[in-house]
Amino acid sequence: MNEKEQKSQFALLLPVEPGLECLRSRWILEGRPQEVRNLVFWDTFEWGVWFGGYLLSSCNNLLQLTDRARWPGSVLCQEPAPEIPRFWQEFASGPMRTALRDLLGLRALAPVAEGIFRHQQYDLRNEDGKVVCRLKLRSVTALEPERLLLQDCLLLPLLGYEAEAADVTACLTEAGAHVHTYHPAELLLQSSGNPPRRYTLRPDFGLKAATPAREAISTIVRSMLDLVHANLPGILQDRDTEFLHDYRICLRKIRSLLSLVKGVYPVTDIQQIRATLGDLARQTNRLRDLDVYLLAREEYLDLLPSPFRPALNSMFDDFALEREAEIRTVTARLASPAFQQLLHDVSVYFAEGTQHPPSAAAALPVEPLVFARIYRRYRTIRKIASGIDASTPDEGIHQLRIECKKLRYLMEFFNELIPGDRSATLQKQLRRLQGRLGEFNDASVQQASLLAYREQRQPGAEISLGLGGLVSVLYQQQQQSRIFIKQSLDEFCSGPTAAIFKRTFKLSASHITTDLYRQTNQ
Amino acid sequence: MNIISSYSIKGGVGKTALAVNLAYVLRESGRRTLLIDLDPQGAAAFYFRMGSAKKLRMRDSDALADGLRSNIRESDFPGLDIIPSNLAYRNFDIVLDSMSKSRKRLRKVLDEFKPDYDVILLDCPPNITLLSENVFRASDLIVVPVIPTVLSQRTLDQLTLFFQNEELPVEILRPFFSMVQKRNRMHRDIMDELPLSNPHFLKTVIPFSADVEKMGLRRMPLLAYSSNCEAAMAYRALCNEILCQTAARP
Structure with missing residues (x-):
């Protein structure tokens, strides 16, 4: 897809019903076979892949690293991976290993979200049978629990048929669609229980000079x-x-x-608190x-x-x-009630209002x-x-x-x-x-x-x-x-x-x- | 960028069928292709289910380039764009004649499209005019359909002579036999003789075929709806032969 094509594309958020039905009165709708992909996204605890500007996903044993802004196009590298390795060192030499070395560091990969992505392309033909506009109907369904996150339609206008694309947009808008800028994969990740967030050991605390x-x-x-x-x-x-x-x-x-x-x-x-925390740290020396x-x-x-x-x-x-x-x-120590109690006591001591x-x-x-x-x-x-x-x-x-x-x-x-x-x-x-x-x-x-x-x-x-x-x-x-x-x-x-x-x-x-x-x- | 023209002084010899199918093969091979229908009859655009172009302003070459650009339309086949024809193209000669360097204007106009396309195909009207001369000077290769008849042979001779008189490069002419009926003895005889005096004759022969005629009903290139019939295979072979020759050219 070239830059010119990308610029002219835009997406409309579609109501589930009636979908594209409203277009049939003016154009012949020709649907191609639907593509269904079950994608698992992978990242680290620190979201190294995400904040590096990429997405790592697997589908049918194929692992793909993609530029986040241009997903699902622009695959930087891909390799067959029946089992996804945890660390970059476990990948065979090649572009994937090199890219992940910088994005993962010492961190392990883990699945962060799973979703079903459905795509179906439609050609809209005029009375001469000429294709005057193309549409890509897309949906994203999150799993566990299964729920539809997004159904939209990507308009792919044809050069020289801009007026027809405007007519299609008007028709869909009248039926309740509106332009949106959601990124399907990002939406899935943001909607998961564990959305991407910056991780740092040096957060801002919102302190002021005069804070007591x-x-x-x-x-x-x-x-x-x-x-x-x-x-x-x-x-x-x-x-x-x-x-x-x-x-x-x-x-x-x-x-x-x-x-x-x-x-x-x-x-x-x-x-006393310092001694407790010291003990906890020493247990892991x-x-x-x-x-x-x-x-x-x-x-x-x-x-x-x-x-x-x-x-x-x-x-x-x-x-x-x-x-x-x-x-x-x-791990036995950290999972023990005694440990939980110690940590709880410290938390209560510093809790707001204590x-x-x-x-x-x-x-x-x-x-x-x-x-x-x-x-x-x-x-x-x-x-x-x-x-x-x-x-x-x-x-x-x-x-x-x-x-x-x-x-x-x-x-x-x-x-x-x-x-x-x-x-x-x-x-x-x-x-x-x-x-x-x-x-x-x-x-x-x-x-x-x-x-x-x-x-x-x-x-x-x-x-x-x-x-x-x-x-x-x-x-x-x-x-x-x-x-x-x-x-x-x-x-x-x-x-x-x-x-x-x-x-x-x-x-x-x-x-x-x-x-x-x-x-x-x- | 290569500019290839489908041209003949004589009409009804299969120029447009060649242009349309060649365009189809070019985009299939991954080349960004622009087909410009210069024939006011507008048959090439018709085969792609398009209407005629908007009327062009043709006062100078910049306006002409802008006008052509605003008429580019995407075909149903990704990678292939078309500029349909317009009846106003019948006045091309008068417009060109009023411009300075009137025989080389088209090349300058087409250079504007260089960044966007790998190949430009020109489907030309059947005559020999100032527009034709512009086409000759703009093209890297001119493919000339020749029905193996005496009249077609005569028009090919006329074309060759014109090139010689005007000091145009005869070697860019690529005649090929079109609408051939193998059972026709005269066809066979001419096909034996003519290539002897024309060393650049293409080897592939396009047979006369009802499948090709159905393009008017189907309104799409033959190769898009019947890729395995004899004529389709011949077109593909011919296109590949042309592609080999354009690839060899600097």
């Missing part, structure tokens, strides 16, 4: 708890590793927030470690010369087996309170950074990483209060620094973990040799990342960056009395 601190914190915690709940089904079904990953991040962020804004809630309550190893399997193997790889492969097989057991343990005893900072406007804490956190990092050199032990760098993470969380939570350009600049630098620190930490943790594996399992000589090789490569990487950390730290602690931090966070907080802050920031 307790109200602001409870709003943020509620949002994060919603995300915890949203990720639980994916963990229970073990759809992909990112559900657990995000679940843990949310728990960690709530704990971090509660520790960073002391004085907003009664201290004993917060200690091993599973996450195993996920990280298994995701990096190929990467690890590539670090070693090929003769060592088969031996190391058996270590990953051990990890895979251990993961099977671990996921069972974790009353708690007053505390020093509860009613303070959130912006100056938080900005002061952001600035203090930055100064702490600068202080630690000034003592970092080539001889700093790993623990020192680990401590720096923790502090950076706290700062990052604070800046993310209250991002909407920070002027956009400064927020972007600072967060970019912080992200870069954290990336370096993360690489360092990963290398350090992985070395310890590999050595622990050797200690516990006492593997044979060949695996031990492979492990030794891997540990030494990781050690080299770790030493290398020290240099990069120094560079990123210098940038992050430099005069210009410090000036932005000061201008943004220190000065705006200065109108709050020093005494009050001394009291609440302890």
Whole structure:
């Protein structure tokens, strides 16, 4: 279909009765055989395909990736798929695998909607028998429960017969039809119980500078708890590793927030909630470690010369087996009434309208309170950074990483209060620094973990040799990342960056009395 | 873009049947095709169940191009558009005559359609006029139906002579035998002799057939309603032979 043809086409929403019957008095209607297609649409929890601008659908064992705006035309790639693979890596090499790699990332595919699409083309002929207009009668029926979502008619005018197309439109309009812009596939997805929506761990909370601190914190915690709940089904079904990953991040962020804004809630309550959330996160530590190893399997193997790889492969097989057991343990815990009760108690604590005893900072406007804490956190990092050199032990760098993470969380939570350009600049630098620190930490943790594996399992000589090789490569990487950390730290602690931090966070907080802050920031 | 004309000085030799079926085969082969009915009788458009074109303003080549464009109509066969004829086309000669470079105007007008079509087919009126000369100068290939009779042979000779006198490229002429009755001895004799003096004669022969005549009743190309009869197969073979020759041309 060329551009000219596409532009001249338009769709009319048709009443189910009388459909096209009204046209028979003026034209000869010639219907072609109806095409019926049962389509299943596939996407990830994050709707990577949808937000990438595509639709992925299967019909009769054929999987098609289509440009969303031009669906059902413009098929980008297709391949036979008697069973739809879950991850992009499971597709055979080719355009589908390449396209899905970018759209899916670590996420698994799952069916998101199913519908029956019926198409029937009609030719409208005049008294000479000449086709003067074409119509495509279309309907979309959603399944489970079965319901007609849309019946429309796509007008395909013929060049030189525009007047006839206008007559057909007038005739249909008189019978109750009207122009619409619904996209049949999008309508099906939007009408499903789970319509496409943006998923982010950094939502906007609708905070204002003057929002009372307790109200602001409870709003943020509620949002994060919603995300915890949203990720639980994916963990229970073990759809992909990112559900657990995000679940843990949310728990960690709530704990971090509660520790960073002391004085907003009664201290004993917060200690108890933080301990509960800490326990919940810890229960999944091993599973996450195993996920990280298994995701990096190929990467690890590539670090070693090929003769060592088969031996190391058996270590990953051990990890895979251990993961099977671990996921069972974790899902049993998450499905247990005790777990549900714990999460429920936390939710109730932060629910709207729940009353708690007053505390020093509860009613303070959130912006100056938080900005002061952001600035203090930055100064702490600068202080630690000034003592970092080539001889700093790993623990020192680990401590720096923790502090950076706290700062990052604070800046993310209250991002909407920070002027956009400064927020972007600072967060970019912080992200870069954290990336370096993360690489360092990963290398350090992985070395310890590999050595622990050797200690516990006492593997044979060949695996031990492979492990030794891997540990030494990781050690080299770790030493290398020290240099990069120094560079990123210098940038992050430099005069210009410090000036932005000061201008943004220190000065705006200065109108709050020093005494009050001394009291609440302890 | 290729411009192919179906032309003969003599009428009733199968020009329009060729143009209509060739157009059908061209769109079938995936080529975006425009058939322009230049014959005021309007038979080509009739075969596609169309009426005549709106009257054209023909004061200059721009107005003529606009007028032709506004008369393009989609046929029932996707990929094939038609510009029907109009009785006013009988005045083409007078209009062309009033223009500067009056023998090359048509080519300039048709160049306007280059972006939209792969092939333009011209169904020409049976005479030799200024319009005909424009067609000769615009065409990449001119297919000439020849009934194997003495009169047809004579008109082919006249055409060849005209090309030579006007220094037109004779090699773009592609005669072929049309409406052939194999039992007719004179047909057979002429078919043996004529190609000897015309090296560009096409090999395919179109037989005389009642199936072709039914095009007037069915109002569609023969190939659209009877693709397996002898004449239909001959048309398809002829079209493929023409296609091979146009593909070979630069």
